[in-house]
Amino acid sequence: xxxxxxxxxxxxxxxxxPAGLTAALAAAARGVRVxxxxxxxxxxxxxxxxxxxxxxxxxxxxxxxxxxxxxxxxDGLAGHVAAGRVTSLTDHHVWFVERQSGTTGGAPAxxxxxxxxxxxxxxxxxxxxxxxxxxxxxxxKVLPFPGWxxxxxxxxxxxxxxxxxxxxxxxxxxxxxxxxxxxxxxAVGLASAGAKVAALVESADxxxxxxxxxxxxxxxxxxxxxxxxxxxLARYRVRTRVRHTVVAAHGTGRLEAVTVAALDGxxxxxxxxxxxxxxxxxxxxxxxxxxxxxxxxxxxxLDGVDVAVDDEQRTDVPGVWAAGETTGIGGAALAGAExxxxxxxxxxxxxxxxxxxxxxxxAAKARAGMRxxxxxxxxxxxxPARWAEHVTDDTVVCRCEEVxxxxxxxxxxxxxxxxxxxxxxxxxxxxxxxxxxxxxxxVAGLARCPExxxxxxxxxxxxxxxxxxxxGEPHDTSPSTTGWDPS
Ligand SMILES: Cc1cc2nc3c(=O)[nH]c(=O)nc-3n(C[C@H](O)[C@H](O)[C@H](O)COP(=O)(O)OP(=O)(O)OC[C@H]3O[C@@H](n4cnc5c(N)ncnc54)[C@H](O)[C@@H]3O)c2cc1C
Numbered sequence: 242x243x244x245x246x247x248x249x250x251x252x253x254x255x256x257x258x259p260a261g262l263t264a265a266l267a268a269a270a271r272g273v274r275v276x277x278x279x280x281x282x283x284x285x286x287x288x289x290x291x292x293x294x295x296x297x298x299x300x301x302x303x304x305x306x307x308x309x310x311x312x313x314x315x316d317g318l319a320g321h322v323a324a325g326r327v328t329s330l331t332d333h334h335v336w337f338v339e340r341q342s343g344t345t346g347g348a349p350a351x352x353x354x355x356x357x358x359x360x361x362x363x364x365x366x367x368x369x370x371x372x373x374x375x376x377x378x379x380x381x382k383v384l385p386f387p388g389w390x391x392x393x394x395x396x397x398x399x400x401x402x403x404x405x406x407x408x409x410x411x412x413x414x415x416x417x418x419x420x421x422x423x424x425x426x427x428a429v430g431l432a433s434a435g436a437k438v439a440a441l442v443e444s445a446d447x448x449x450x451x452x453x454x455x456x457x458x459x460x461x462x463x464x465x466x467x468x469x470x471x472x473x474l475a476r477y478r479v480r481t482r483v484r485h486t487v488v489a490a491h492g493t494g495r496l497e498a499v500t501v502a503a504l505d506g507x508x509x510x511x512x513x514x515x516x517x518x519x520x521x522x523x524x525x526x527x528x529x530x531x532x533x534x535x536x537x538x539x540x541x542x543l544d545g546v547d548v549a550v551d552d553e554q555r556t557d558v559p560g561v562w563a564a565g566e567t568t569g570i571g572g573a574a575l576a577g578a579e580x581x582x583x584x585x586x587x588x589x590x591x592x593x594x595x596x597x598x599x600x601x602x603x604a605a606k607a608r609a610g611m612r613x614x615x616x617x618x619x620x621x622x623x624x625p626a627r628w629a630e631h632v633t634d635d636t637v638v639c640r641c642e643e644v645x646x647x648x649x650x651x652x653x654x655x656x657x658x659x660x661x662x663x664x665x666x667x668x669x670x671x672x673x674x675x676x677x678x679x680x681x682x683x684v685a686g687l688a689r690c691p692e693x694x695x696x697x698x699x700x701x702x703x704x705x706x707x708x709x710x711x712x713g714e715p716h717d718t719s720p721s722t723t724g725w726d727p728s
Contacts, residue, residue, distance in 0.1 A: 249272060249273065250272075250274065250371045250372070250592065251275075251276070252274070252372050252373070252374060252587055253275075253276050253338075253352060253368050253370035253372070254276070254277045254373075254374045254376060255278050255279075255354065255374065255375055255376060255377055256278075256286065256376035256377040256378055256567075257278075257284035257329070258279075258285065258286020258565060258573075259286055259314070259573045259574075259576040259580065260286075260378070260565025260567075260576035260579055260580035260583075261277060261279070261374065261564070261580060262277070262284060262285075262318060263314065263564075263576075263578075263580030263581045264376060264562075264580035264583045264587070265321070265327055265584065266314065266318065266321065266584065267583075267585055268374075268584040268587050269321045270321075272592070273587065273588050274326060274327075275326065276327075276328045276330060276370065277318075277327055278333045278335055278354060278356055278368060279329075279330070279332075280333060280334040281331060281332070282332055283331060284315070284329060285311065286576075287378055287379075288307075288573040289314070289573075290401075290402060290405045291405075292405065307573070330356070332358060333357070333358055333366055334356055334358075335355065335356045335377075335535060335701070336356065336357060336702075337538060337698075337700065338353070338355070338535050338539055338561075339353040339354075339355065340352055340539055340540075340560070341353070349559075349560065350559060352373045352561075353367050354370065355367055362701065363704050365707045371560070372560045372561070372562065372587055372591055373560065373561050373562070374561075374562045374564060374580075374584075374587065375536050375541075375562070375564075376564050376565045376567065376576075376580060376583075377565075378532055378565055378567060378576075379566035379570050380532060381399075381527075382526070382528045382682050383396055383525060383526060383683075384527045384686065385636050385638050385680075386631060386632060386636065387489040387490070387631075387633045387636050388490030390637050390640060391490050391491075391492050391496045392494070392495040393411075393412060393490075393496025393520075393521050394490050394522075395523070395524055395525075396526050397417060397525060398526060400415070400427055400431060401426065401427050401524075404431065404434055410436050411436075411522045412436065412520070412521035412522030413436060413522075414437045414439055414520045414521050415428075415437070415521075415524055416440045416441075416499050416501070416520045417438060418441075418442035418443075418525045419525045419624070420443055420622045420623065421528045422572075423526055424441060424526065425441075425467075426470070428474060428479055428524075429470055429474065429479075432474075436522070439518050440480045440482055441480070441481045441482070442482050442486065443481065443622075444484065444485065444486045444508075444623075445484070445622045446483065450617070453617035456613050457614070457617065459610060463614060482501060482503075484503060484504045485502065485503050485504065486501065486502060486504055486628070486631075487523065487525065488500050488501065488502050488515065488631050490523055491517075496520065496521055496522065496523060497519065497520075497521070498517050499520060501516055501518060502515045507626060528570070528623070528624070529570045531546060531566050531569065532566075532567050532700075533546065533547070533548055534697050534700035536548040536563060537696055537697070538698060539558050539561055541556040541557060541561060542556070547567070548568050550564075550568050550579075552605070553586035554568070554586060555586065555590075562583045562586065564576065564579035565579055565580060569615070570615065571611050571614075571615040572611065574607065574611055575608060578605075581601060582601045582604050582608065585597075585600055585601050629686045632646045632683075632687065633646065634647035635647065638670060638683050638684060639668075639673065639677075639683075641673020641679075642668075642670060642671075642672055642673045644669055644670040644680075648668045649684055649687045649688055652668050652688070653687075653688045659690065660688075660693075661677075661685050661692075661693060664688050670684050671684060677697075
C-alpha cells in the first residue's frame with residue numbers, strides 16, 4: 242500500500258458500480274486522492290458486470306447496454322490509476338467502516354475502512370481516509386413459494402450474472418418471473434444467448450401505469466427502452482403473462498416445471514387459472530433492496546429502507562456521502578448522476594469550499610426526473626399482495642437456517658411474536674450466513690410485520706482471527722493529514 246501523506250485529501254469510495262466510478266472520477270479530477278474498493282474481481286458493478294478475463298470474450302458489448310458510457314468510465318479510471326490519483330482495490334470485501342472523531346474541538350473526523358481480501362475473505366486490509374462515499378448498490382428481493390429451493394431456481398440477477406460474468410446459460414428452457422423492470426433485460430438476455438424463454442411472468446398490472454402517464458411522458462427515452470424490450474420479446478416469441486405469478490416449482494432433484502396462475506385485483510390467485518410450464522430454469526425476482534449495512538453501522542439515518550441523503554448526497558454523518566442504489570433503487574443512469582454530484586461535493590467540502598451548484602445542475606435535474614420515474618415504477622411493480630397465502634407450511638423460508646413457513650407461523654400465532662426480531666429469536670430465521678438479507682422480507686410478510694431494516698454490526702461475516710488482530714498490523718495504510726470542514 243502506498244503512503245497517503247501527500248497533502249491531498251483522501252476519499253474512500255466503497256463500490257465500483259456506476260455511482261462509485263462516476264464519483265471517483267469526479268473527485269479525482271478535482272484533486273482528491275481516491276481509493277476505490279469493491280468486492281468484485283473487476284470494476285463495473287451490477288449494470289456493467291464484466292466477463293471473467295480468462296474467458297476471452299470477443300464481443301462483451303453484446304451483453305450490455307450503454308457500452309459507450311462504460312468505456313468512458315473504464316478509460317477514465319485507467320487514466321487516473323496510471324496517474325496515481327486513484328487506487329483501485331478489487332476483490333476487497335468491506336465489512337466495517339470506523340469513524341474516528343477529531344481529537345480537538347471541531348477537528349474533522351477520519352475513517353478506517355476494514356476489508357477482507359481474496360476469495361477466502363480472510364486477509365484483512367485497512368484503508369484510512371478523510372471521507373467515505375458509500376456506493377454499495379442494491380440486491381434482489383426474492384419471496385418464497387413451494388419448490389423455490391430446487392436446483393434450477395435462480396434469482397433473475399443471478400441468471401444474468403452467470404451470462405454476463407461467466408458466459409454460461411443457467412439452463413436451456415427458462416421461465417422469468419416476479420416483478421420489476423429487471424425481468425425484461427434478463428428475459429431478453431437469456432433469449433438472445435440461445436435459451437428458450439417459455440414465459441415472462443409479471444405480477445404487476447401494466448394498466449396501473451396509466452395513473453402515472455404524466456411522469457412516463459416526461460421520459461421518452463425510458464418509454465423507447467420499454468418498447469425496444471417489447472419488440473425483442475416478440476422477436477424471440479417470449480410469451481408475456483402479466484397479472485400472473487408462479488405459485489409452485491416442481492421437480493425431483495431439480496426443476497422440471499413451474500405452475501403459474503392469474504391474479505385477481507386483490508392479488509389472490511384466481512382458482513382454475515393454474516397452468517404448468519415445463520422448464521429447467523426459473524429466474525425469479527420480486528424487486529430490489531438497497532445495501533445499507535455499512536451506512537447503518539456508521540449511524541447514518543435511513544429514509545424507509547434507503548440511506549437518507551441531502552441535495553449534495555451527504556448523509557447526516559459528517560464525512561459520509563452515499564450515492565446510487567444504496568440511497569434508493571433507480572437504475573444505472575440515476576446512480577451515475579448521484580455519483581457525479583457526490584464527487585463534486587466531496588472535492589469541494591474536503592477543501593473547505595461550498596460546491597458550485599451550477600457545476601452539477603444538469604445532473605441534479607436528471608436525478609430529480611429519474612427519482613420521480615422510479616417512484617412511479619415502484620408503486621406499480623409490487624409483489625402480489627396475497628403472496629404469503631400460497632406459501633405452504635413445509636416451504637423453507639430461511640434457507641441458511643432451514644426454517645419453514647410453519648415455524649414462522651407458529652411463532653406468530655401460537656407464541657405471540659409481533660415483530661421480525663422476536664420471530665428470529667424464536668425460530669433462528671435470519672440468524673445464518675446471510676443474516677436475514679434474503680429471508681427478511683419473506684419473514685416479515687409471513688409474520689404480517691412491517692419490513693424494518695435489520696441492524697447488523699458487520700456487512701460481511703468476519704473471521705474471529707481478524708477481529709482479534711491488533712490495529713496497525715501489516716496492510717494498514719497511513720492516514721492523510723489534510724484538514725477539512727465536512728459541514
Ligand atoms: C443482480 C442485479 C442485476 C441487475 N441487472 C440490471 C440490468 O440488466 N439492467 C439494468 O438496467 N439494471 C440492472 N440492475 C440495476 C443496476 O445494476 C443498477 O441500477 C446500477 O448498477 C446501480 O449502480 P450502483 O453503482 O448504485 O450499484 P452497483 O452497480 O450494484 O454497484 C455496487 C458495487 O458495490 C460493491 N459492493 C457492495 N457491497 C460491498 C462491500 N461490502 N464491500 C465491497 N464492495 C461492495 C458491489 O460489488 C458492486 O460492484 C441490476 C441490479 C442487480 C442487483
